[in-house]
Amino acid sequence: MAHGHKSDEKIVYVGDSRIRKRTNKNSVPPDYTAFPGKSEVFIPNFLLKEWLVGCVVLVGFLVLTISEAPPLGYPADPTNTAFIPMPDWYFLFLYQYLKYPYASGDYVVLGSVFVPGIAFGALLLAPFLDTGKERRFYRRPVTSALMILSLISLVYLTKVSWDHYQHELEITNTVPEHIEREEKAREAAEKGESFSAVKKEEPVALVDANDPAMDIAKAAKCITCHSPDLNGNPKAKVPSLHGIGDVYSKEELVNIVTNGNGGMPSFKDTLSAAEIDQLTTWLAKQKKAQ
Amino acid sequence: MSNHEGQKPVRKEMSRRQFLSYTLGGTTAFMAGGVALPMIRFAVDPLLQKKEESAFIKVTEEAKITNDPVEYKFKIHQVDGWYESEAELVAWISKDANGNIFALSPVCKHLGCTIGWNTENSDQYVCPCHGAHYTRDGKNLSVAPNPLDEYEVKLDGGFIYLGPIKPNTRV
Amino acid sequence: MFKAVYNWIDERLDVAPLWRDVADHEVPEHVNPAHHFSAFVYCFGGLTFFITVIQILSGMFLTMYFVPDINNAYASVDYLQHKVAFGGIVRGMHHWGASLVIVMMFLHTLRVFFTGSYKAPREMNWVVGMLIFFVMLGLGFTGYLLPWDNKAYYATKVGMQIAESVPYIGVYLKELMQGGTIVGAQTLTRFFAIHVFFLPGALLALLAGHFFMIRKQGISGPL
Numbered sequence: 001m002a003h004g005h006k007s008d009e010k011i012v013y014v015g016d017s018r019i020r021k022r023t024n025k026n027s028v029p030p031d032y033t034a035f036p037g038k039s040e041v042f043i044p045n046f047l048l049k050e051w052l053v054g055c056v057v058l059v060g061f062l063v064l065t066i067s068e069a070p071p072l073g074y075p076a077d078p079t080n081t082a083f084i085p086m087p088d089w090y091f092l093f094l095y096q097y098l099k100y101p102y103a104s105g106d107y108v109v110l111g112s113v114f115v116p117g118i119a120f121g122a123l124l125l126a127p128f129l130d131t132g133k134e135r136r137f138y139r140r141p142v143t144s145a146l147m148i149l150s151l152i153s154l155v156y157l158t159k160v161s162w163d164h165y166q167h168e169l170e171i172t173n174t175v176p177e178h179i180e181r182e183e184k185a186r187e188a189a190e191k192g193e194s195f196s197a198v199k200k201e202e203p204v205a206l207v208d209a210n211d212p213a214m215d216i217a218k219a220a221k222c223i224t225c226h227s228p229d230l231n232g233n234p235k236a237k238v239p240s241l242h243g244i245g246d247v248y249s250k251e252e253l254v255n256i257v258t259n260g261n262g263g264m265p266s267f268k269d270t271l272s273a274a275e276i277d278q279l280t281t282w283l284a285k286q287k288k289a290q
Numbered sequence: 291m292s293n294h295e296g297q298k299p300v301r302k303e304m305s306r307r308q309f310l311s312y313t314l315g316g317t318t319a320f321m322a323g324g325v326a327l328p329m330i331r332f333a334v335d336p337l338l339q340k341k342e343e344s345a346f347i348k349v350t351e352e353a354k355i356t357n358d359p360v361e362y363k364f365k366i367h368q369v370d371g372w373y374e375s376e377a378e379l380v381a382w383i384s385k386d387a388n389g390n391i392f393a394l395s396p397v398c399k400h401l402g403c404t405i406g407w408n409t410e411n412s413d414q415y416v417c418p419c420h421g422a423h424y425t426r427d428g429k430n431l432s433v434a435p436n437p438l439d440e441y442e443v444k445l446d447g448g449f450i451y452l453g454p455i456k457p458n459t460r461v
Numbered sequence: 462m463f464k465a466v467y468n469w470i471d472e473r474l475d476v477a478p479l480w481r482d483v484a485d486h487e488v489p490e491h492v493n494p495a496h497h498f499s500a501f502v503y504c505f506g507g508l509t510f511f512i513t514v515i516q517i518l519s520g521m522f523l524t525m526y527f528v529p530d531i532n533n534a535y536a537s538v539d540y541l542q543h544k545v546a547f548g549g550i551v552r553g554m555h556h557w558g559a560s561l562v563i564v565m566m567f568l569h570t571l572r573v574f575f576t577g578s579y580k581a582p583r584e585m586n587w588v589v590g591m592l593i594f595f596v597m598l599g600l601g602f603t604g605y606l607l608p609w610d611n612k613a614y615y616a617t618k619v620g621m622q623i624a625e626s627v628p629y630i631g632v633y634l635k636e637l638m639q640g641g642t643i644v645g646a647q648t649l650t651r652f653f654a655i656h657v658f659f660l661p662g663a664l665l666a667l668l669a670g671h672f673f674m675i676r677k678q679g680i681s682g683p684l
Contacts, residue, residue: 037490044310046488049495051317053504054511058324061512061561065553072542075535076614078644085615088605090563090598098623112626124591126574127584135577136684147574177611185543196543198372198536218351228348228449231365231376325515328547328554329522335545371526372533372540 073177074197083177084168093154096161119150204243204288206230213282216275220267237263243288250284342369346444346451349381353448355391359384359407359415359426362393364452381441381452382407382415384426386460394428395439395455405438429461437461483676491683503680505569510668512562517661519555527607529653531646534609559601566594578681586674593667596660603656609649617652618644 040046077083087095094116097103103111122129130143137144169176175183181197188195206229217223223230225238232240239247248256257276260266267276304312349364359382368377381393382405394415396404403419410416414431415424415438423431428438440460442453471477490496492503526541526548528534541548570590573579579587606617621644625635640647 038493038496039487039489040493041484042486042488043484044307044314046493048310048314048317049493050504050507051314051321053494053501054321054508055317057508057511058321061515061554061557062324062550064557065550068553068557069549070542070553070556071612072538072608073610073612076531076609076611078614080611083611083615085619086612087616087619088601089560090601091620094623095619108626109628112623113628120595124588127579127581127587130580133580135580135681137575137577140577144575147571151571196539198539223351227365228350229365233363321511325518325554328550329518332522332541332545332547332551333525335547338546371544372528372536 069182071176071178073181075199082172082174084165084172084174086165089158089162092161093157096157096164122146204240204286206242207245207285207287208282211282213279216271216279220270220275220279225264241283241286243286245284245286246288248284250280253280253283344454346442346453349393349450349452350383351448352391352445352450355383355385355450357385357387359394361396361407379452380404383450386427391443391445391450392427392460393441393443393450393452394458395441397439398422398434399430399436399438400434425461427460428458486676486679489680489683492680502568502572505565505572509562509565509569512558512565513664513668515554516558516562519551519558520657520661522551523555524657529607529650531609531649534607534649538608538610555604559604562597563601566597570594576681576684583674583678583681586671586678589667589670589674593664593671596664596667600656600660600664603652603660606649606652607656614644617648 086092097115098108098111100111101107103115126143130140132140134140168174185195217226217230222241225236226232226241227238230241232238244253254276255261256264257267257271257280259268271279344366347364347366349362354360362381362383363378364381365376365378368375380396382396383391383393385391396406398405398417398419400417400420400422403417405415405417405422405424407415409418412423413426415426415428416422417434420433422433424434424438425431428440430437437458437460439455440458442456444451444453492500494501494504523541526537526545528537538552542552543549573587573590602617602620606613621635621639624638625631627634636642638648638651639645640651
């Protein structure tokens with residue numbers, strides 16, 4: 001150990017005799033004398049240079065994130081037929097390639113499994129396919145040519161796919177959702193309104209809250225159960241009377257008030273027929289705002 | 291470590307290595323700060339959001355209030371980030387000897403359990419968790435360090451409206 | 462104070478050789494952009510790692526607000542981006558960073574390829590590097606669904622269709638990935654788990670192997 005043997009130490013480490021010390025000449029990292037020229041230590045000399053590059057990248061990256069908001073469209077809607085799906089840009093080449101005749105239809109297996117499988121498999125196993133000692137790319141014409149061809153096709157496929165998408169947008173006269181959303185949010189902000197693409201269930205307001213029927217509701221102790229704002233009490237399974245007109249017709253309401261319903265008592269004796277009529281007419285008007 | 295460096299050298303000028311180390315430290319701090327600061331501001335945002343004062347909610351009729359506390363439930367519109375809901379709150383409402391209506395919050399000031407009225411037939415609020423006791427006015431008798439909080443009360447047109455919670459003003 | 466704590470630990474664990482090995486190893490001239498400007502191509506690996514660290518951090522912070530549920534996912538992303546301070550920037554870091562990682566990794570791969578650095582004895586490191594590439598693409602694919610907007614939904618449907626075209630196992634593969642017969646609630650939670658736990662776990666393990674091997678074998682020599 002680095003500290004050598006100290007007589008006052010309680011534990012003395014000895015070498016593990018089960019592991020043979022190897023002299024692995026091949027895998028030992030070459031020390032810097034193997035490379036002529038000015039080598040330098042990693043920390044702090046070299047890392048500083050690397051991190052100066054890192055700082056430049058970071059500043060550029062922060063400028064990008066500040067100036068370009070990340071895109072967000074509208075909530076997913078499986079019934080939306082107008083939407084033109086687009087994968088992330090780095091999958092575009094695959095997306096485009098699968099449109100070609102020998103990669104689709106009857107040949108879809110060839111397109112989706114074999115060709116990408118061979119391409120990515122070859123890339124994964126490149127060191128075992130290109131086994132020569134030569135490292136310079138211009139001395140390895142076959143390997144380099146294959147890679148350059150792949151790169152050209154990647155760029156080409158991506159570009160064709162993107163152009164096609166732009167063309168589709170143009171002929172269908174579509175604005176991509178994230179742009180449309182941002183535009184609408186900006187317009188709303190200019191008008192001082194708040195904007196959200198999230199669909200919300202608007203609470204249903206009482207229609208004609210000052211109608212004299214409200215006084216009947218108070219007098220008849222409707223509000224004892226249905227709460228003073230007539231919003232009901234979901235825990236006790238007492239329904240809200242807001243929007244009750246969407247659930248029951250006037251005749252049904254008359255029946256419920258007169259004879260009771262489930263936990264609700266009959267109001268036959270408390271209210272006169274005229275009062276019930278007035279109350280239910282008002283309740284039947286309680287519909288969701290269109 | 292100690293073997294390599296031995297005695298601390300007498301400080302003269304900054305060595306090249308020290309200079310590089312400090313510069314590297316500065317660069318590291320810049321990168322870490324540039325990355326982490328927006329994220330930390332993002333994470334602490336709930337602390338810095340403006341708290342909205344809760345509005346007054348109609349709870350019950352004034353005429354119903356007696357000298358004995360009764361539990362009333364009412365709903366407030368609660369906005370919790372992206373989640374909006376109608377949260378139910380509870381208030382114990384009663385009248386004092388002068389006929390003033392006041393509403394107590396049911397949250398025990400000891401460790402936040404929910405108190406009940408007169409559960410031990412002692413005309414006191416009792417907390418079921420650790421046996422805290424409060425008087426009618428919410429004065430803490432045992433265990434709890436503070437009296438029960440009050441709701442702000444507003445009377446309008448025969449109805450009682452309850453607003454934000456405030457510290458007890460009665461004891 | 463710091464020194465005393467360090468010495469206390471070092472006496473017990475002998476940590477000096479661990480970090481000394483990283484700190485003091487010599488970096489040759491041919492990869493140093495200060496000596497040859499063209500050596501900047503050797504920076505792409507380090508930059509990929511830097512952006513990956515940003516991805517991990519921004520992702521951790523995003524999960525403070527994000528909910529992987531089809532009713533709330535979009536609302537929570539909308540909230541964190543537009544209502545929380547710096548939300549646009551933090552989500553922007555994660556969104557644009559994803560693209561930047563792919564770019565940097567692509568450039569790094571090309572550098573290794575065209576300098577023939579993958580040749581013996583570094584074959585294994587190339588294979589591990591390619592696996593990292595695939596894991597990154599997987600992270601991109603699974604992360605794309607999470608905001609649950611139309612773009613996310615339809616891009617994932619297309620991806621699922623591609624998975625289905627695999628002979629024999631395609632149908633099962635698709636259902637396994639979807640967690641059901643449709644792209645829906647179970648797909649979202651599944652993709653979230655893969656995006657946040659499985660793939661990052663694999664990524665960290667592969668990265669450790671990648672770095673261990675490069676430390677053990679050293680950087681490839683000059684051409």
